[in-house]
Amino acid sequence: MxxxxxxxxKGGSGKSAATVNLADALARAGKRVLVVDMDPQANASRRLGWEYNPADPKPTLVEAVQAGTTGIAAQAIVPIGWRTAYADRIELLPSRFDLENRVSEAAVLGAVSRLDRALEGADDKYDITLIDCPPSLGHLTQLALAAANVAICTVEPERDGVDGAVRFRDFIELNRGELKNPDLRLIGAIPCRVRTGLNAHDHHMANLPLLFPGQVWEPLIPERTVIKDASDEALPLEALGSRAKEIISVYADLAARLLQELHA
Ligand SMILES: Nc1ncnc2c1ncn2[C@@H]1O[C@H](COP(=O)(O)OP(=O)(O)OP(=O)(O)O)[C@@H](O)[C@H]1O
Ligand SMILES: [Mg+2]
Structure with a gap:
């Protein structure tokens, strides 16, 4: 596991796109994947075809974290809404805007370990659990980091995107003890939304290996409208036909790298 x-x-650096499309690629490769949407924006939940139904309210990650009891997350895990052959290999712990309400409870003793406890036993049946973090380094991201075995960051090769990735990495190194997760480490930096030929992007791409030695994954994820379109329409890439072919193969290679790093 x-x-x-x-x-x-840094907001908008491609975290949710990477989470959803890596889940897609891992499931295509036969892996069982749980996506945990740790962002109150709930972008990953929507993009995986999930919708909250106020007429039939069901528990989400919001209630699972609030309870924070061992294994409680199992009660909030749902199938995704995609209709692909492999969709049943991806399941979701969905989020809602009111996940934000958990932040005010951060000072309660043991609060930072609530996601870790909630997932205990609940994600044993998956090969991989992907946790999509919000762009902050606050309590919600800390819950994710306390629960994770490893971390990866997306990096848009622009000054703010690179700085945000470095802050994420440094935050882990500085606070993993405090998060009761001393073995946590960043295993990969994935260049995202890359516009090759754009001077600023080429410059930052050339510098990335110095900032993240041995951790810059290939292939890079280029800026492509097909990614945005799949996100907007809450569809898997393959539903967009032949123009998604290049990107499906990029994520397949990145998923293979992730599996190799995890020895999974
Ligand atoms: N490689 C890409 N090419 C084109 N569009 C992309 C790419 N990656 C992400 N996008 C689009 O850019 C926008 C921001 O991406 P995304 O939501 O994945 O970023 P994020 O880091 O999760 O943002 P946030 O910090 O708000 O959670 C979305 O509209 C998404 O569809
Ligand atoms: Mg996001």
Whole structure:
């Protein structure tokens, strides 16, 4: 069992796109994947085709973290809404905007371990659990980091995107003891939304290996409208036909790298 937190202290760097499309690629490769949406924006939940039904309210990650009891997350895990052959290999611990209400409880003793406890036993049946972090380094990301075995960051090769990735990495190194997760480490930095040929992007891409020695994963994820379109329409990439072929193969290679790193 491997839990992977995906973060960057910069908004819009491609965290949720990477989470959803890595889940897609891992499931295509035959792996069982749980996606934990740790962001009150709930972008990953929506993109995986999940919708909250106020007429039939069901518990979500919001209630699971609030309870914080051992294994409680199992009661909030749902199938995703995609209709692909392999969709049943991906399940979701969905989020809602009111996940934000958990932040005010951060000072309660043991609060930071609530996700870790809630997932205990609940994610044993998956090969990999991917946790999509919000862009902050606050309590919600700390819950993810306390629960994860490893972390990866997405990096948009621009000054703020690179700085946000470095802050995420440094935050882990500085606070993993405090998070009661002393073995947590960043295993990969995935360049995202890359526009090759753009001077600023080429410059930052060339510098990345110095900032993240041995941790910059290949292939990079280029900026492509097909990724945005799949996100917008809450569809798997393959539903967009032949124009998704290149990107499906990029995520397949990245998923293979992740499995190799995890020995999974
Ligand atoms: N490689 C890409 N090419 C084109 N569009 C992309 C790519 N990656 C992400 N996007 C789009 O860019 C926007 C931001 O991406 P995404 O939501 O994945 O970032 P994020 O880091 O999760 O953002 P937040 O910090 O708000 O959670 C979305 O509209 C998404 O569809
Ligand atoms: Mg996001």
């Amino acid at each position: 491997s839990r992977v937190a995906i973060g960057n202290n």
